[in-house]
Amino acid sequence: MSVRFYDGFEFFVLAAILSAPAIWLGVTERRIRGYGIFASIVVILFVLKDSPKSILLLAAYLAYELLLVRLLLYLRSRGKAGKGIGRLVIALALLPLILSKLAEQLNIGGFAILGLSYMTFKSVQVIIEIGDGIISDVDTADYVYFNLFFPTILCGPIDRSRRFSADADSVMPKSEYLQLLGDAMTRFMTGVLYKFVFANLLALAGTDRPYIYGVYMFFDFAGYSLMAIGLGNIWGIKTPDNFNKPWLSVDMRDFWNRWHITLSTWLRDFVFSRLLRSCMRAKLLGGDRVYQACMCLMANMLVMGVWHGLSANYIAYGLYHGVLLALTELYQKKSGFYKRHKNETAYKAVSWFITMNLVMLGFEIFAGHII
Template sequence: MINIQPYESPEYFVLILGLLLPIIIGLFYGKRLVNYETLFSLVFLVLTFGGDKWQQGVALIGYVLFELLVIFSYSKYRSKQNQTSVFVAAVLLAIAPLVVVKLTPLFSTNSSIIGFLGISYLTFKTVQMVMEMRDGAIKEFEPVLFVRFLLFFPTISSGPIDRFRRFKKDYQTAPDREKYLCMIDKAVKYLFLGFLYKFILGYFFGKILLPIVSHAALAHKMAFFHTGLSWPLVEYMYTYSMYLFFDFAGYSLFAIAISYLMGIESPMNFNQPFKSHNVKDFWNRWHMSLSFWFRDYVFMRFTFFLMKHKLIKNKLRISQVAYLANFLIMGFWHGVTWYYVLYGAFHAVAIIINDYWLRFKKTHNVPHNRWTEGLAIFTTFNVVCFSFLIFSGFLNTLWFK
């Protein structure tokens, strides 16, 4: 059996679009073919996690059964005494497999046997379920629908991260014909834009230009140590930033396009992030489903915890500590290496500085016009690109190898 990587080859698109035809026809006539959609997802799960990746497939099955048990148990015991303890235990159990996968590289050169493609995004969905059940936003646990949500194939490997209630609303009804035709129109647009981003621009920046500038930066390694500046390193910074955006944004557009063809309006992941006016604005535009997930389930809840227990009295300090916790967790999620952690800390500090600047602007007569707006966009762009240089891990190669 051969393996396929989602959205990586022409054969993949021919296969997925061909098998989507019954779903598209059914939705066009106002009917959701639930049984066929289940078979469709199973086929692609087997093609992705079967063959020489069968261990990932086994890990995926074990993971889903484990998370089902966690959420089912929480749904049964959440109304008992010690509700907070039960809630905390459920969250910790839900994230435990991901924590093991992320920490394994610290102790072994081999990858974790319980790891598989997309475990992070499935964990985000699971934790979301537990927290919204705690809040009362989700009244009852629906195991079959939860599994469909968890294993929704177009977004399983790298998002976007959907919300259960939004997914449920789409999944339990078929869009009317006019709306579905609009969704098809958007899907076609996203497919072509995704091809432009991932296979043309992403390929150019990542496969052609990046190796050239990487080699040049390493060749000028000593110049960087002597002067603190290396123009090839600056070129690498911008090139990597463009590659990161076009590759990931292209992938996200593919996932959203296939979702739309299946009658599911998965959330957008990018909204012209390099037009951001400041770092906070950037996180409202970059990898939005992840950013908003961290905002809702880490930042806001940690802020509420600090306020409820009066651990910090100053509201400004509360937000600053919450930003730091939020982005450090995000950094650790990417990987337990110094450059991922520094990347998270860098963005926390950048947002804190940005908050000070916004408060300063409110109390002082700072001019606002197209020139200052252009300067803000230019500054934000360069701050973000520098953070991506940290994120790339290239400085680790430059300094320690």
């Protein structure tokens, strides 16, 4: 028997069996957190049961990140955590991901950590918010649960620790939990329909074809995200949405507000906004805030591309979206034409058509069909 996340009969049977006690706890107005930690560990052990090394690597990663959290909290409580220390700890928190991406690029195997790409967002968020003074204490059980929460460990959606722990620590009235459970079923079944019916049908049509590949990507990833959110809801966790009708986007900015939302908002909060803030303070580019924003958008999306992987197609994908977002920013802020026509139906239709084609071209770059 092999258990793989959201893939194959075994995973869904295991998830269903483990969900039953969670539903009982929810309906009887008891806290699910303790059982949720147990269940997450059980699922992870099933997934990694043939590789004790992977289990050890995951445990070591978590212990390492927790150590960094404790260290930073300690230094801050002593008033010894200045900007330099803060940045050093962020770099150390990113180190496992950077090494893993390098190893992947150099074809060095054997050091893969389950869910590392997505867990790094969570670890780094906690570190940065400790540095900001927003987080002043971290409960070890909360931290472990946040990182290992099995519905979202592999591919998100990327949650935030303060939001997650508030859900995990609270007990809902029965009526509210039942309402959430109903929503959970709808989300989960919609996800199943998207991923296992629509995405699979599109795969049959051939994902090497432009347009079909883009629509396939949506049903595959949005379907996965809905299943993860729905499954998470059963445990009383309201993981944020990842997609919001991306095919209605009328420009590239709009697209990134609707596509892989938890990734784009994470990057906005922890990369773009902070870079832009530094640029503004340093009065770079003659102090022109629009030019500064353009530069930061490009850097932000380059980070997005590199996060996917260090190969040329991912870097090109990041640069492509960075340039498109920068051009959108320039055009919308500096063009009188845009300001005069932006609310007209015909303008929106043309803008939508161009956006969709730019998005589809982006997916072709992402898939490596071009580079």
